[in-house]
Amino acid sequence: MTNNPADSTSESLPDSPGATGQPADRRSTLHDVAARVGVSPRTVSRVVNNEEGFSEATRERVLEAIEELEYRPNLVARGLVTQQTRTLGLVVTDLSDPFFAELANGAQRAAITNRYNVFLCATDNEADQQANVLDSLRSHGIDGTIVFPATDTDDGLRRVAADVPIVCVDHEVDHPRITTVSSDLVAGARMAVEHLVDRGHTKLGMVASKFSPSDRRRREVGFLAAHRKLFPGTPEPMIVRTEPTLEGGRSATAELLDRDPSITGIFAYNDITAIGAILAATDRGLTVPGDLAVVGFDDVPLAAVFGPPLTTIRIDRERLGQVAIEMVLAMMGGSRTGRPSPQILPVELVVRAST
Amino acid sequence: MTNNPADSTSESLPDSPGATGQPADRRSTLHDVAARVGVSPRTVSRVVNNEEGFSEATRERVLEAIEELEYRPNLVARGLVTQQTRTLGLVVTDLSDPFFAELANGAQRAAITNRYNVFLCATDNEADQQANVLDSLRSHGIDGTIVFPATDTDDGLRRVAADVPIVCVDHEVDHPRITTVSSDLVAGARMAVEHLVDRGHTKLGMVASKFSPSDRRRREVGFLAAHRKLFPGTPEPMIVRTEPTLEGGRSATAELLDRDPSITGIFAYNDITAIGAILAATDRGLTVPGDLAVVGFDDVPLAAVFGPPLTTIRIDRERLGQVAIEMVLAMMGGSRTGRPSPQILPVELVVRAST
DNA sequence: ACACATCGCGTCAACGTTGACGTAATCTAG
DNA sequence: CTAGATTACGTCAACGTTGACGCGATGTGT
Known part of the structure; x- marks a missing residue:
């Protein structure tokens, strides 16, 4: 007894x-x-x-x-002996950005269904802060982690990966225990171009982000490739790089229209710059979509209620989070099958009134 | 050696x-x-x-x-002996809602500065799911937790509070180890009314949410109280309860204007319904703010970029999260001073072009 | 010179659980 | 009927850390 x-x-x-x-x-x-x-x-x-x-x-x-x-x-006691805590990390730059909020939402739900809990951390895109939170997460004995990496932190990630498998979002790092999940931005850009051409537009312009490092400029790559395919032999369409903000989109679009007034279709870096583009059109008395058609990217909540509602390329951010969790769980599976190969999730054209 | x-x-x-x-x-x-x-x-x-x-x-x-x-x-080992894991829970209904995303943002940052990590969980406002995640968090040995409670779960919360101190957001539960942090919605409503009156409007109407349980109708309380104070002896202004959506705001405003065409000022439940109100105005050829002034609530990102930009009552959601963390840490302090008294955070009038 | 305090460590057990292994009782096969 | 397998447990140590306590060496006051 x-x-x-x-x-x-x-x-x-x-x-x-x-x-x-x-x-x-x-x-x-x-x-x-x-x-x-x-x-x-x-x-x-x-x-x-x-x-x-x-x-x-x-x-x-x-x-x-x-x-x-x-x-x-008591999972703490169990974790001490099994060396598995059934916790995962989720490290993003800023939760108040709806992109990450919805990513986190999907990730957290996927984790719970697999009986894992997730630690959520923000880095403000600062290398120091990212190193701190990763350190802290390791001390807590996380079994794996999803990271949207701050810029120029590949080495830090590699160090962490020695202990903990990592899935990066929209970024590749060469390491056996780091893999990647991303969205098919190239296809999204192609869909935008094809849609604009379907609508009868032949002179296109693009508003791009001047902050994207060259390996994250996949929207531009897709834009140019699609254009090349549909209009072989014609000159490349214009691209203006700007800050990815409302005002950035507005001024970049004004610049595009100044340099080539025959442009009737704009592909914008994201929905916010797309709205800037629409404002630029109304600034000079053009109607949307009559005189200028605009396609955005992301499908943020705002896109559906703006006037006019925005045609855009939808990224399923919750699914991105869900897949990331599934990939990190697969890496933890320990099956020595090597890391799962990088996954690229499809995007979707959402046609609304701006085209 | x-x-x-x-x-x-x-x-x-x-x-x-x-x-x-x-x-x-x-x-x-x-x-x-x-x-x-x-x-x-x-x-x-x-x-x-x-x-x-x-x-x-x-x-x-x-x-x-x-x-x-x-x-x-190794915080797991340390946690086993000290019975403190330096982890906190944050339980909300849905992270894709910007309100919770920014709350989480503030909370997580406050936690990190105090060398705590936070587990983030979503409940979809379902009692079962909330019970599940709270159970799971307890198994992980969290030291305290912030909860935006699902409806009708007070008993479940009380049970958890036996082990873990709880700070509820926008909801009171009578228990020695549960306290509350909320926003001053009553004051916000008052500020909206006073602002409309300042602008010369005397006939007001309100669009409210039909989902709010009676103890969460503090906007309505503040609206009526302020009106009573400014226009003593006059009949109470009209309130229409609707779904807190764009279309809800649109139709409720139409109803208000149908029933009393002399209304020139609308106080809306939140920014989305406020935008609905603006659409209702333009539907019938009224100008905003010329013919109809509209005040929203929350100050979501959309509010600043809508046309016209929305006058609204700003809730500092990040601060809400930060204060919640500070309160739960205070409760954990173990000083037998009883629970910290509920905190009500101020809100702020943000004047833009819709009034 | 002696009692006593303080410093700078070391020892041991415990936190709650699981992995490795042991074992008595029962079952099975030939 | 007996060797060997199987069942249904129990025992013990370990995971990495800290709380409680012990102890010898050195300082301090009278």
């Missing part, structure tokens, strides 16, 4: 489990359950973990005691 | 710390550092935790070894 030597010293407590069967003040442990049933903690552990090596009869009695004592496994 | 008996069995590993001084494959522990310096793990622990009971000389040698071995405390 009294397998637990500590019990003998503390049986004077009120509500000691053996006496009343009520949950005690402190959370109950394997020992409490074991004492109540009259087996060893190890047997209770076996039942809890669905191992084998116990009779149906004891299984039922253990389950009953677990219910009565409201026993829940 | 070889205080750690496990070493003897594994000294054939490459890079064993005693031999090379390089970090090993596995993360180094107190034992590794201790062995390297030639002291006991307990002494290293003392240095790490800034306790006392060691000489300056050993302190330096320990710190040096920590650096060389890249030692980081």
Whole structure:
């Protein structure tokens, strides 16, 4: 009965489990359950973990005691011995950006369905802060992590990857335990061009971001490639790089129209710059989509309610988060099949009133 | 030197710390550092935790070894013995809602500055899901948690509060270890009314949410109270309850104007319904703010870029999250001063072009 | 010179759980 | 009927850390 030597010293407590069967003040442990049933903690552990090596009869009695004592496994203790905490990290630059908020939303839900919990951290796109949070997450013993990397932190990520598998969002790092999930921005750009051409536009321009490093300029690549395919032999369309803001989009579009007034179709870096483009059109008395058609990117909530509602390329950010979780779980699977190959998720053309 | 008996069995590993001084494959522990310096793990622990009971000389040698071995405390092990994990929960209904995203942003940053990490969970406003995530968080040994409660879950929260202090957002629960942080919605409504009256409007109407339970209708309370104070003895202004969506705001405003065409000022439940109100105005050829002035609530990002930009009552959601964290840390402080009293954060009138 | 405090450590157990291994009782095969 | 397998457990140590306590060496007051 009294397998637990500590019990003998503390049986004077009120509500000691053996006496009343009520949950005690402190959370109950394997020992409490074991004492109540009259087996060893190890047997209770076996039942809890669905191992084998116990009779149906004891299984039922253990389950009953677990219910009565409201026993829940202590994941901290379990983590110490198994070296697995069933926690994941999710490191983004800024949660107030809806892109990351929805990414986090999808990731967190996918994690929960796999019985994992996620630590969420913001870096403000600063290398120091990213190093800090990753360090902190490692101290907490996370089993894996999703990272939208701050710029120029590949080496830091490689160091972390020695302990913890990493899935990067929209960024590739060459390391056996780092893989990538991203959106098919090239295809998105192609869809935008094809749609504009479908609508009868032949003179196109693009508003791009001047902050994108060259390896993240895949929208531009897709834009030019699609144009080349549809209008072989004609001069390349114009691209103006600007800040990816409302005003940036506005001024860049004004510049495009100044330099070539025959442009009737704009492909914008994202929805905010697209709205800037629309404002630039109305600034000079052009109607949208009559005189100028505009396609955005992302499909932020704002896009659907703007006047006119914006045609855009939709990125399924929740799915991005979900897939990222699935990939990191796969890497943790430990099957020495090497890292899962980078995944590129499809995007979708959403036609609204701006084209 | 070889205080750690496990070493003897594994000294054939490459890079064993005693031999090379390089970090090993596995993360180094107190034992590794201790062995390297030639002291006991307990002494290293003392240095790490800034306790006392060691000489300056050993302190330096320990710190040096920590650096060389890249030692980081294992918070899982520490948590097991101290019963404190330095983790907090943050339970909201839906992260893709910018309100919660920014709340989470503020909370997470406040947590990090206090050297805590936060588990983020979504409940979809479902009681079951909330119970699940809270259970899971308890198993992980969180030290405290912020909850935006799903409807009708007070009892569930009280049960959790037995183990873990809770700060609720915008909701009160009567329990010694549950307290509340909220925004001053009543004052916000008052500010909206006063602003409209300042602008010369005397006939007001309000678009409210039909989903708000009676204890969350503080905007309506403030609206009526302010009106009563400014126009004593006159009939109460009209309130129409609708779905808090764009279309809801549009139709509710149409109804208000149908029933009383002399209305010139609208106070809307949130920014989205306010935009609906503006659309309703333009539907019938009214100009904003010329014929109809509209005040929203929340100050979502969209509010600033809509045409016309929206006058609104700003809720500082990041600060809400930050204060929530500070309150839960205070409750954990364990000082038996009872729970901190509920906090109500101020809101702010942001005047733009819609009034 | 002696009692006593302080310093600078070390030792041991415990936190709650699981991995490795042991073992008595029962079953199975020949 | 007996050797060997199987079942249903129990025992013990370990995960990495800290709390409680011990202890010898050195300082301090009288």
